[in-house]
Amino acid sequence: MSLALFLLLIxxxxxxxxxxGHLKFLHDAPLWQAILFGWAIALxxxxFxxxxxxxxxxxxxSLGQMKITQEVVTLLVFVPFMIFLFKQPFKLDYLWAGLCLLGCVYFVFRSA
Incomplete structure (x- = not known):
């Protein structure tokens, strides 16, 4: 199970x-290059x-449990990405959004 969560994180x-990433690394590149960049990384x-x-x-x-877990991991990855790579300021609203997702986790796993 921990291997699956590690793969999900990666x-x-x-x-x-x-x-x-194209917004940071290819902001002046033509759109087709940004699309190819995204597709290559999406592969x-x-x-994973x-x-x-x-x-x-x-x-x-269940599919619901996998999707909610995916969203939690997405937020855990995205916030540091946004702060450290894009130099965006941290907002307390991100914490509240994370707490809402924890509520989602509770509801989707409580009957399991």
Missing amino acids: SNCFMTLAWY LEYS MIPATRLLAKHGW
């Missing part, structure tokens, strides 16, 4: 880079995401 690092993201979801499914996780 996958989200690549996903965040694929979706937003790496899928290479697919095994992660298969492992979680083998452990009996």
Whole structure:
């Protein structure tokens, strides 16, 4: 199970880079180059995401549990990415959003 969560974390690092990295690294490049950049990194993201979801499914996780967990991991990856790579200021609202996601985790896992 910890391997699946580790793969999910790595996958989200690549996903965040694929979706937003072009804004930092290719901001003056043509759109087609930004798209190819994103697709190349997304291939790496899928290479970690697919095994992660298969492992979680083998452990009996529902699709809802996998998706909510994915969203929590996404926020855990995105906030540091935004702060350290893009130099965006931290807002207390990110903490509140994280607490809302913890509520989602509670509800999706409570009947498991």
